[in-house]
Amino acid sequence: QKEVEQDPGPLSVPEGAIVSLNCTYSNSAFQYFMWYRQYSRKGPELLMYTYSSGNKEDGRFTAQVDKSSKYISLFIRDSQPSDSATYLCAMTGGYQKVTFGIGTKLQVIP
């Protein structure tokens, strides 16, 4: 079993839809959770960084962490064609190596 599980998709949604991206994990030591956006043939871009359980909102993006279920989510409101990319979840226990999911490929259709 992988430490971090993420559905690779692809996920296709119409412009303006609410997108939900998710990851599950097995390592109880993970405390810091990140979401990265990666455009084709580019480096990952940090979108959200959260500690422990709870919600964090930044513009159209909301990150949720449920440590009791070992489940994290990223919501994108009013999705735009420019949001089309691969979204990577990542996590760490703190001052340790960061473990990434496989990434979910998202396509927002105009």
Place this chain on the structure above:
Amino acid sequence: DAGVTQSPTHLIKTRGQQVTLRCSPKSGHDTVSWYQQALGQGPQFIFQYYEEEERQRGNFPDRFSGHQFPNYSSELNVNALLLGDSALYLCASSYRTGNEQYFGPGTRLTVT
């Protein structure tokens, strides 16, 4: 504010050769981590450098080695290249080995 930079952008090498990739961290950052990203996969942690020492290492063979310089820039060296080493190599920087890492554009290595 300069972000993370990497060189070269692309590289083509032959099996058995050696390669050196370079990374300059974001201004104000002192820690550099290296990742390997195969096509269709998430980045895999290779190692992390802080205060010119390797602090952590992932599950990569000794053919992968690195170095950090006093100005915090870093090199990744791969010896005896294999076809399976073909990937995007990513450098990420952070402050004081922190978890909030910022990535460079990557170096795409092709081994033939």
